[in-house]
Amino acid sequence: MSDVINTQRAKKQALGPYGRVGKSLDELDDRLGLARGGRTFMDKIFPDHWSFMLGEIALYSFVIIMVTGVFLTFYFIPSSALVTYHGSYLPLDGQKVTQAFSSTVNISFAVRGGLLMRQMHHWSCDIFVGAIVVHMARVFFTGAFRKPRELNWTIGLTLLILAIGNGFFGYSLPDDLVSGTGIRIAYSIMESIPFVGTYMAFFIFGGNFPGTSTIPRFFILHVLILPLVILGLLGAHLFLLVRQKHTQFPGRGRTEKNVVGSPMFPVFMAKTTGFLFIVSGITALLGAFAQVNPIWQFGPYDAARISYAVQPDWYMGFLDGALRIFPSWSFMAFGHTIPLEVTIPAVIFPGIIFNIAYLWPMLERKFTKDNEIHHLLDRPSDRPKRTAAGVTVLVMLSMLHIASSTDVIANFFHLSLNAVLWGMRILTVILPIVAYPLTYKLCKELQGVRGAGKRKTPNIVSRTAEGAYVATPTPAYGEDVGHELEATPVPAYIESEPEEPLESGVRTVDR
Amino acid sequence: MTDEHRTPVSLSGLSSNDPRLQPAARHPELVERVISVCFIVGTLCLAGFGACYWIDAQPWKLGATLGAGLLFLGIGIVAWGKYLMPRGPFVEERHTLANSDADRQAFAAAIVERGGSVVQRRKLLGGLLGGGMGIFGVVVMFPLLRSLGPLPKRTLQHTDWRSGSYVVDQSGRRVEVGDLAVGSIETVFPEGTENSDRGQAVDQTVLIRVSNEAFTTMKGRETWAPHGYVAYSKVCTHLGCPVGLYEQELQLLVCPCHQSMFNVTNGAVPQFGPAPRPLPQLPLYVDSSGFLRSQSDYHQAVGPGFWERS
Incomplete structure (x- = not known):
C-alpha cells in the first residue's frame, strides 16, 4: 500500500513542480523554444x-x-x-x-x-x-x-x-x-x-x-x-x-516608457x-x-x-448622397464626354477624402514639426486643430449620408423633394464650414475648464481651533499644464494615514 | 483599498499575496454566484439552440436561443475577468524600438556596401535584368487584363433598335396602335431582344401615349411620335438606372435611384435632379398593319456618360 503511494509521489516529483502541464510545456520548449517569448506574451499588458x-x-x-x-x-x-x-x-x-x-x-x-x-x-x-x-x-x-x-x-x-x-x-x-x-x-x-x-x-x-x-x-x-x-x-x-x-x-504611473493595464493571461x-x-x-x-x-x-x-x-x-450612403446632391455638370466637347456629375462626387471626392486620411500623419508631422515618438494619447481638446479637422470631415460625410435618403425624407416630412435637395446641398457645404471653428472654439473652452484633462488633486479640509472647516485645494500637478503627462509620485500627505488626526485638528481627506 | 495599491507595478517578481493579485470584487462569492447563473442560463440557451435546430424551428427561435446563450456566456466570462481576476494595475516597460547606432550602421553597411559593391560594379547586368523583368511584367499584365473582357469598341454608342424593328412588350407581343390608352405607359424592346440581358439593360425603352394624334416633342421630331406614342430610352442618363416611375399629371418620368425627372412632352429634358442630358428619343412610325416600329436606332448613345461618348 505504502509502496503504491511512494511510486505515485515519485512520479509526481519526476514531473516537476508544474505537473503534466509543465512537462508538456517543457517538451514544447525543447522543440520550439517558446518559453521566454511565451512568458513575455502572457505578461503583455493591455490598457483597460x-x-x-x-x-x-x-x-x-x-x-x-x-x-x-x-x-x-x-x-x-x-x-x-x-x-x-x-x-x-x-x-x-x-x-x-x-x-x-x-x-x-x-x-x-x-x-x-x-x-x-x-x-x-x-x-x-x-x-x-x-x-x-x-x-x-x-x-x-x-x-x-x-x-x-x-x-x-x-x-x-x-x-x-x-x-x-x-x-x-x-x-x-x-x-x-x-x-x-x-x-x-x-x-x-x-x-x-x-x-x-x-x-x-x-x-x-x-x-x-x-x-x-x-x-x-x-x-x-x-x-x-x-x-x-x-x-x-x-x-x-x-x-x-x-x-x-x-x-x-x-495618468497615474503611465509614462511614455511603459504600458499600464491588465496582463494578457488571464x-x-x-x-x-x-x-x-x-x-x-x-x-x-x-x-x-x-x-x-x-x-x-x-x-x-x-x-x-x-x-x-x-x-x-x-x-x-455617403457616396449615394454625394451622387444625389451634386449638380448636373457634364462636360461635353471635342467629341468627348466627361460626366462630371458622376466623376466628381463618386471618384474624385472619395479619392480626396481617403488620400487626405492616408497622408494625415505625414501632414501633421510636417505642420507641427513634431517628429517625436508618442505613446501617450492626446485628449481631443488639447489638439483643437486636428479635432476640428476630423469633426469637419465627419460632419460632411454625415450630411452626405443623410442626403442619400432625400426621397424618404421628403416623403416622411411631407416636404417637396426640391426643398430637401437644396436643403441638403446647403447643409453639406455650410455645416462643415461651421463645424470647424465651432469645434476649435469648444476645444479651447474645454482646455480652459478647471481640471479638464488634468488629474484630480486632493482638497485639504482642515478644522480650525474654533471648530470651523476650511477646504484648501492643493495646486495642480506641474506637468499637467503641458500636453504629455509624466508620472508624478503621489504626494506623501495622502498616502500616509494621519496617526493622530484629532489632536492636531487637521485631517486630510482623500478624494 | 489603500491608495498605494493603485500604483501600477510589474507582474514579474510580484509576491503572491500582493493586493494587486487579489480579485477586484468586494464580494467575490456573490459575483461567483451571479456568474454561475450566467453560465447555467447560457448553457441552457445553447442547448435550446440545439433543440430548435433539431426540430427545425423558425429562424427567430434559432437566433434568439443562440444569441441569448452566447450573450450570457460572454457576460459571465467578462465578469469573471473583470471581478475575479487580479485587479492590478500592472505595468510593462516599453523598450525603445530603435536599435543602437552601431547596429543600425552595421545593417545599413550590409545593404549599401555589400549589396552596392556587387550591383554597382555590374551595372550592365543590373540594367539588363531590370529591363527583362519590367518587360515581363508588362507582358504578363497586358494579356491578363485583356482576357478579362472585350474591348468597348462602339458597343456603347448604339442599341439593337434598327430601322423597322417591331416594338414589343416584355412578353414579346408586338404593340399595335390601339393597345395603349392615353396616359398609359409600357416598357418595350426591339423584337427579339426582350428576353436577353442586353435587351433588358440597353434596349429598354418607355413607350408613353400622350395623346391621340401625332405629337411633337421637339423641333425636328415632328414624325417621331405617331398617334401620340412617345418613346424614350429607359436608361437614366445619370447612372443607368431604369427610369421606372411615371408621374402622369405632370408628365414626368422619374428615376427612383437619384430622383432625376424628365419632361415627357418636351423631349425628356431633365427637369430636376442630377441627370445631365435628356433621355434619347426613339423615332417611331406605324406600319400599314397598325404595328408600332422604329424608324432607326437612337440618335445618341443611351445611358450614362463616358469618355468616348460624342
Whole structure:
C-alpha cells in the first residue's frame, strides 16, 4: 500500500513542480523554444480604457463574418445561369431567376439555420465597417496614429476600404433587384472615369452591362481574394500592435516608457473571449429579430425594373448622397464626354477624402514639426486643430449620408423633394464650414475648464481651533499644464494615514 | 483599498499575496454566484439552440436561443475577468524600438556596401535584368487584363433598335396602335431582344401615349411620335438606372435611384435632379398593319456618360 503511494509521489516529483502541464510545456520548449517569448506574451499588458475595445468589435465581427460566410458558401451558387424557381417560397414559384438568386432564396427558406446565418452575415458586416470607422475616429482624435504608428494607420485605412469594397461585392451576389441596381450604378461610376473608364468597366464586368461574368467574378473576389488580403493586413495590423505595444492615456504611473493595464493571461484573455461571445450574441439576436436584405421581397434582378426608395448599405450612403446632391455638370466637347456629375462626387471626392486620411500623419508631422515618438494619447481638446479637422470631415460625410435618403425624407416630412435637395446641398457645404471653428472654439473652452484633462488633486479640509472647516485645494500637478503627462509620485500627505488626526485638528481627506 | 495599491507595478517578481493579485470584487462569492447563473442560463440557451435546430424551428427561435446563450456566456466570462481576476494595475516597460547606432550602421553597411559593391560594379547586368523583368511584367499584365473582357469598341454608342424593328412588350407581343390608352405607359424592346440581358439593360425603352394624334416633342421630331406614342430610352442618363416611375399629371418620368425627372412632352429634358442630358428619343412610325416600329436606332448613345461618348 505504502509502496503504491511512494511510486505515485515519485512520479509526481519526476514531473516537476508544474505537473503534466509543465512537462508538456517543457517538451514544447525543447522543440520550439517558446518559453521566454511565451512568458513575455502572457505578461503583455493591455490598457483597460473602454475605447480600446472598438478595434476588438471590428476584429470579432470579422470572425463572425468568416464563420457565417463559410456556411453560406456551402449553399450559394455563384452563377447567372437562368433556372426556373421551384422552391419553398411559393410567390416566386415558376419564375425564371438566376441560380445566384434562387440559391440565396433557398438558403433563406430551405436550408436549416440558413436565414439566420445570412442575416448574421449581413449584420456583422454592417457592424464590422461601423466598428472600423469608430475605432479609426478614436485613433485619429487621440493622436494614436503618430510616430511610430503611421504604418498601422495606413494598414487600418486600407482595411476600411477593403471592408467597404468587400461589403459591396457581397451585397451584389444574390442578384436581386436592389443589388443589381447597385451593380448598374457601380458600372456607370467606373464608365465615368475619363480615358480608361469604359475599358475598366468592360474588363471588370466582362463586357457591356450587365455582362455575364459579374457574379462569378464578384464571388471569387468576395470569398477568396479580398478576405485573403484582409486577413493578411489584419495579421500585419495586430503584429505591429504587439511589436509597438499599446498607446495609453496619461495618468497615474503611465509614462511614455511603459504600458499600464491588465496582463494578457488571464485577465485580458478572459475579457476579450467574453467580448467575442457578447459581440456574437448581439449579432445573433440582430439576425433573429431585425430583418435585413429580404431579397425574396425585392425579387430577381431585371435590368428594366426598379424598386422605389432603394438605399445601399449604410457605408455606401455617403457616396449615394454625394451622387444625389451634386449638380448636373457634364462636360461635353471635342467629341468627348466627361460626366462630371458622376466623376466628381463618386471618384474624385472619395479619392480626396481617403488620400487626405492616408497622408494625415505625414501632414501633421510636417505642420507641427513634431517628429517625436508618442505613446501617450492626446485628449481631443488639447489638439483643437486636428479635432476640428476630423469633426469637419465627419460632419460632411454625415450630411452626405443623410442626403442619400432625400426621397424618404421628403416623403416622411411631407416636404417637396426640391426643398430637401437644396436643403441638403446647403447643409453639406455650410455645416462643415461651421463645424470647424465651432469645434476649435469648444476645444479651447474645454482646455480652459478647471481640471479638464488634468488629474484630480486632493482638497485639504482642515478644522480650525474654533471648530470651523476650511477646504484648501492643493495646486495642480506641474506637468499637467503641458500636453504629455509624466508620472508624478503621489504626494506623501495622502498616502500616509494621519496617526493622530484629532489632536492636531487637521485631517486630510482623500478624494 | 489603500491608495498605494493603485500604483501600477510589474507582474514579474510580484509576491503572491500582493493586493494587486487579489480579485477586484468586494464580494467575490456573490459575483461567483451571479456568474454561475450566467453560465447555467447560457448553457441552457445553447442547448435550446440545439433543440430548435433539431426540430427545425423558425429562424427567430434559432437566433434568439443562440444569441441569448452566447450573450450570457460572454457576460459571465467578462465578469469573471473583470471581478475575479487580479485587479492590478500592472505595468510593462516599453523598450525603445530603435536599435543602437552601431547596429543600425552595421545593417545599413550590409545593404549599401555589400549589396552596392556587387550591383554597382555590374551595372550592365543590373540594367539588363531590370529591363527583362519590367518587360515581363508588362507582358504578363497586358494579356491578363485583356482576357478579362472585350474591348468597348462602339458597343456603347448604339442599341439593337434598327430601322423597322417591331416594338414589343416584355412578353414579346408586338404593340399595335390601339393597345395603349392615353396616359398609359409600357416598357418595350426591339423584337427579339426582350428576353436577353442586353435587351433588358440597353434596349429598354418607355413607350408613353400622350395623346391621340401625332405629337411633337421637339423641333425636328415632328414624325417621331405617331398617334401620340412617345418613346424614350429607359436608361437614366445619370447612372443607368431604369427610369421606372411615371408621374402622369405632370408628365414626368422619374428615376427612383437619384430622383432625376424628365419632361415627357418636351423631349425628356431633365427637369430636376442630377441627370445631365435628356433621355434619347426613339423615332417611331406605324406600319400599314397598325404595328408600332422604329424608324432607326437612337440618335445618341443611351445611358450614362463616358469618355468616348460624342
